[in-house]
Amino acid sequence: MKTFFRLVALVKPYLWWMALAAFIGFATTGSGIGLLMTSAYIIAKAALQPPMVALQVGIAGVRFFGLARGAFRYAERLISHNITFKILAKLRLWFYDAIEPLAPARLMHFKSGDLLQRVVDDIQSLENIYTRVLGPPLTALLVTALMWFLLGSYSVSAAMIILCFHTLAGIGVPILTMQLSRGISVGIMKHKAEEQVLALDLIQGIGELQLYGNLPAHLAAMQSAETGKLQLQRKNAVIEGLHESLTGLLMNGAVITILWTLIPSISSGATANGIALSVITLAVMASFEPFLPLPSTIKHIEADQHAGERLFEILDAKPETIAPANPIPFPSEHAIQVKRLSFTYPGSTAKALDSLSFSVLPGEHIAIVGPSGAGKSTITALFMRFWNSREGCINIGGHNITLFDPEELRRNIALVSQKTYLFAETIRENLTLAAPGATDDDLKKALTAAGLSHFASKLDEWCGQHGMKLSGGERQRIAIARILLQRAPIMILDEATANLDGITEKEVTETLTAISAGKTLITITHRLKAMEKYHRIFVLEKGKIVEQGVHSELMAGNGLYRRMWELQHMTELG
Incomplete structure (x- = not known):
């Protein structure tokens, strides 16, 4: 009882x-x-x-x-x-x-x-x-x-x-x-x-x-x-x-x-x-x-x-992440340091990440690539504090992210994932999730910048269950409009174009490149396209970084990155 x-x-x-x-x-x-x-x-x-x-x-x-x-x-x-x-x-x-x-x-x-x-x-x-x-x-x-x-x-x-x-x-x-x-x-x-x-x-x-x-x-x-x-x-x-x-x-x-x-x-x-x-x-x-x-x-x-x-x-389950008793404000300096980060999912014995270390300078654009199962999306989950790592840490501005309020952290990291979730509400309500105080003019400007100028007059149009009234490309562009409204200094793109056709993928990628100028960008993907634009590329395999460098350096070697690039581009040419 x-x-x-x-x-x-x-x-x-x-x-x-x-x-x-x-x-x-x-x-x-x-x-x-x-x-x-x-x-x-x-x-x-x-x-x-x-x-x-x-x-x-x-x-x-x-x-x-x-x-x-x-x-x-x-x-x-x-x-x-x-x-x-x-x-x-x-x-x-x-x-x-x-x-x-x-x-x-x-x-x-x-x-x-x-x-x-x-x-x-x-x-x-x-x-x-x-x-x-x-x-x-x-x-x-x-x-x-x-x-x-x-x-x-x-x-x-x-x-x-x-x-x-x-x-x-x-x-x-x-x-x-x-x-x-x-x-x-x-x-x-x-x-x-x-x-x-x-x-x-x-x-x-x-x-x-x-x-x-x-x-x-x-x-x-x-x-x-x-x-x-x-x-x-x-x-x-x-x-x-x-x-x-x-x-x-x-x-x-x-x-x-x-x-x-x-x-x-x-x-x-x-x-x-x-x-x-x-x-x-x-x-x-x-x-x-x-x-x-x-x-x-x-x-x-x-x-x-x-x-x-x-x-x-x-x-009765205890939340995986909780806000600290006295959270510190999010720093204005956004240098990122990942130090010996390891993580194992509950119920698994294999490490999803194994002593991972890398850094990202403010405004730098990096790509983290690797085959499926390499641990790429786990990095996103740890950055957004969906999970906490028991080994290693992630620092932003010299402070461990566990010292920030999780909601404050997520407001300053804009995420576009492989599957954009839209609620069964209007376009307006799905956009204002990122900026509750946004005006109609703000929403229209964001939609136009995201390549959805024709949606500017449809703010009160219903998106359907899970946004199914919209195409995959339109849903991703809605996500782009949301991160424009969010105005976060750090952006993470986690397989953001994985489910799009070639033409739509190219258009969405160009839009993302344009809006990420001046911001810290971390792109997580297994599709090696337009890699020349990144300042550094980290190649992940079985939770470890096995290669790093710019595109030309990695192509000069005979490692995993080159094999992945050749396989993907030979398949496309074929």
Whole structure:
């Protein structure tokens, strides 16, 4: 239950609102009880044909409780739904604020479909924490106290009877339901998560599944997950019908028992009369209404606890990089020194980088080249502090980058990666990520400089999911526009043109060359094109620098760089 109490702590700011909603829910049920009691009184009293004045109190009570019940029901729904939506918004913001520092290092072991399930469905299930878990038991408890007071004024034995039956309905039936439905809610959530992962894998990898002949097996796995979920949902429906029937059975049992107890005393005239008995009977029947949702409360506790465990599994992870207690400002002098930098990814034994050392002067343009798997992109990840290295260091302006606030560091290093990510928003919103205070004129100038002058009039055009309404070249140019707006003194191009066609690659490369003038530029690539423009080139193999120099010097040798250049250019010529 530790997870459940942690979840309850998250909604603690809304405690008084939840108490108010529960009290109004009690008032709604109480008005329903009062309505039936006064209605029973009028019907039973009218059967004795009294003067009209004797029915006035009952008539006024019916009017009052009828209007009050509708008003209280509306107020209860209004307040409870408002609380629910506030709790849901708080949970989403809380989860995003907690998960954002974990990316990408701590999230690499989770599949995107599984993360999506946690972000959407698991948090969505927690909206029940008040309406289905915390509120109903409190309302039922207040109704039990009300019935003890009402029936106790007529008969203590009747009050004891209703207390026993309410206890069975409020504790016994939920416990029985819990035993019968143990694991069902969790099982349904697991099947949904499995379906989410399989569906996303199908959408993103249908080509590979067809190529390797695994599509039928993948579809069979999806069908199996759906079948398992439907079976659990059917079982869940049967159990829900059962607990509703049991609650109804207890209600009838309470009515019969109370009648059995009170009728002899009424016949002898020792206690209340027959009119009171009819009033008590309908009050008992109405009092069981708030007990109907209680068995579901147990199932929602189980589901909420499972959802909470899945969320806390991520959130309890310690971020790979954290801001220092007293970060220093980013220096105005941007000389870069990499000293004996080594890094090994978690779960791997091979070093991605092995005692790497090099320096970059302010305004210098260097290229880091090498075959796939040489460790080039790891350098980018360490520069941006997506990961921390346990061996060696990266200094900028003579200061270790771990002394800077990570956000401040990233604002001063502009990155264009192989895959530019665009949010499913407008072009304007994707650009202002780099400069939140940028004006329309700033955005238009950046787009024009990036070769997208025709987009200057389309700032409010939607980019599509992952920017798929735009071509690969347009997405890369959007990235270029963003780094123009960012105005960072250091630029890193990590395979920035790897997925572009030859013509677009040439245009994007020329644009990047133009905007990098006067800035420190680190280009990371395996494609050896326009290498003559770089002041120095570092050749990386198995995490180590095996060659360095300018293009002409490296071509004069007979090393890896020349072999890569000849292979690529011979392939292009061929």
